[in-house]
Amino acid sequence: MAKRDKISMSVIRRLPRYYRFLSEIQSDGVMRISSKELAEKMRLTASQVRQDFNCFGGFGQQGYGYSVEQLRSEIESILGLHEQKRAILLGAGNLGRAVASHMAFEPKGISLIGIFDRNEELIGTTLRNVKIDSTDELEQFCAKYRPNLAVLCVPKDAARQLCKRLYAFDVRYYWNFSHYDLAADYSDVVVENVHMSDSLMTLCYRISDDIEARSKSE
Amino acid sequence: MAKRDKISMSVIRRLPRYYRFLSEIQSDGVMRISSKELAEKMRLTASQVRQDFNCFGGFGQQGYGYSVEQLRSEIESILGLHEQKRAILLGAGNLGRAVASHMAFEPKGISLIGIFDRNEELIGTTLRNVKIDSTDELEQFCAKYRPNLAVLCVPKDAARQLCKRLYAFDVRYYWNFSHYDLAADYSDVVVENVHMSDSLMTLCYRISDDIEARSKSE
Numbered sequence: 001m002a003k004r005d006k007i008s009m010s011v012i013r014r015l016p017r018y019y020r021f022l023s024e025i026q027s028d029g030v031m032r033i034s035s036k037e038l039a040e041k042m043r044l045t046a047s048q049v050r051q052d053f054n055c056f057g058g059f060g061q062q063g064y065g066y067s068v069e070q071l072r073s074e075i076e077s078i079l080g081l082h083e084q085k086r087a088i089l090l091g092a093g094n095l096g097r098a099v100a101s102h103m104a105f106e107p108k109g110i111s112l113i114g115i116f117d118r119n120e121e122l123i124g125t126t127l128r129n130v131k132i133d134s135t136d137e138l139e140q141f142c143a144k145y146r147p148n149l150a151v152l153c154v155p156k157d158a159a160r161q162l163c164k165r166l167y168a169f170d171v172r173y174y175w176n177f178s179h180y181d182l183a184a185d186y187s188d189v190v191v192e193n194v195h196m197s198d199s200l201m202t203l204c205y206r207i208s209d210d211i212e213a214r215s216k217s218e
Numbered sequence: 219m220a221k222r223d224k225i226s227m228s229v230i231r232r233l234p235r236y237y238r239f240l241s242e243i244q245s246d247g248v249m250r251i252s253s254k255e256l257a258e259k260m261r262l263t264a265s266q267v268r269q270d271f272n273c274f275g276g277f278g279q280q281g282y283g284y285s286v287e288q289l290r291s292e293i294e295s296i297l298g299l300h301e302q303k304r305a306i307l308l309g310a311g312n313l314g315r316a317v318a319s320h321m322a323f324e325p326k327g328i329s330l331i332g333i334f335d336r337n338e339e340l341i342g343t344t345l346r347n348v349k350i351d352s353t354d355e356l357e358q359f360c361a362k363y364r365p366n367l368a369v370l371c372v373p374k375d376a377a378r379q380l381c382k383r384l385y386a387f388d389v390r391y392y393w394n395f396s397h398y399d400l401a402a403d404y405s406d407v408v409v410e411n412v413h414m415s416d417s418l419m420t421l422c423y424r425i426s427d428d429i430e431a432r433s434k435s436e
Contacts, residue, residue, distance in 0.1 A: 080427070197238070
């Protein structure tokens with residue numbers, strides 16, 4: 001297994017799905033799986049699966065199927081889940097709470113080391129065993145603990161202002177739930193956006209398409 | 219503007235971004251925009267923007283730029299945001315609360331008509347002015363109010379069980395935050411998945427890639 005230089009984002013975006021699926025069948029006790037079975041379960045073609053894996057130099061021997069544990073562990077390594085990251089969460093409202101309480105950070109190499117909010121009622125309380133601090137403390141915290149990853153669960157304008165402050169402290173990695181378009185302002189950050197409203201609008205499109213198709217077939 | 223038959227999902231997935239961006243500049247008072255400007259702001263090429271719009275028969279005259287209001291309203295119509303949908307939310311924990319309180323449902327034609335949870339402490343309380351009912355009431359509610367869209371904010375196994383019950387009442391549209399793979403069990407549902415952990419793993423990959431690139435350039 002070897003990382004190649006230019007792997008398309010569409011291949012990369014399928015890796016977490018492989019990883020999730022392999023983790024699941026492994027915990028169900030499955031030891032080996034063929035590319036055909038894997039493809040069927042994931043609704044891809046076997047050739048697609050083989051092509052995806054070839055981007056990383058291929059895994060295992062196709063004839064005998066893949067070792068689930070080996071495949072899972074190699075994808076884990078490609079995904080860089082072993083890389084240790086120090087994360088802070090900005091915004092401890094409903095969305096921040098949902099993210100903090102639902103996400104399995106540790107298996108992805110992420111330590112959540114700080115949570116910040118400007119709501120006086122939240123400051124001093126804890127979330128996932130982490131004390132919520134005032135955003136006024138952000139600079140002091142960053143200087144001391146050097147986080148490198150920030151999870152943005154604040155509104156757009158707050159996100160813009162906070163990123164400016166975080167960028168000054170070399171925070172370059174962002175998991176962004178806000179509508180603030182970070183990449184437009186900073187060319188050297190790595191940002192992964194979760195735009196829930198875009199997903200909902202895509203669903204609306206597909207519903208409307210489905211309604212149209214049904215009405216035509218009637 | 220005319221809907222064509224086979225539009226690729228990658229074009230469709232860009233429409234919400236156009237829509238969000240156009241709504242924003244419209245509320246800033248911008249009346250017209252050229253494909254070049256639009257492309258720059260969205261970090262696409264002008265030819266990409268024109269190609270995207272051509273999938274729907276093109277909008278306005280390119281030479282004079284697009285009318286922001288017309289473009290926004292046509293994309294709104296393509297996205298089917300006018301289509302009225304009756305939605306229920308399953309799961310009123312942190313994630314369900316975040317979704318219910320953050321999402322602008324109404325502008326997308328979605329009425330949130332019911333919320334269900336099995337947690338006794340939540341049942342009877344309200345969220346976004348909707349009373350939280352026991353999941354035991356699901357069938358009775360579906361028979362009476364006929365929801366057609368379900369938002370799944372429950373764990374995987376609960377999602378599997380609830381979908382079986384919802385499917386029996388003709389609920390075919392799903393916004394799925396759980397890891398339950400609905401499409402594997404039902405071929406005729408429209409499901410849009412929000413897999414936050416996949417997004418986080420993609421970010422991990424990109425961070426690991428960035429760390430590697432930086433170490434090489436040193």
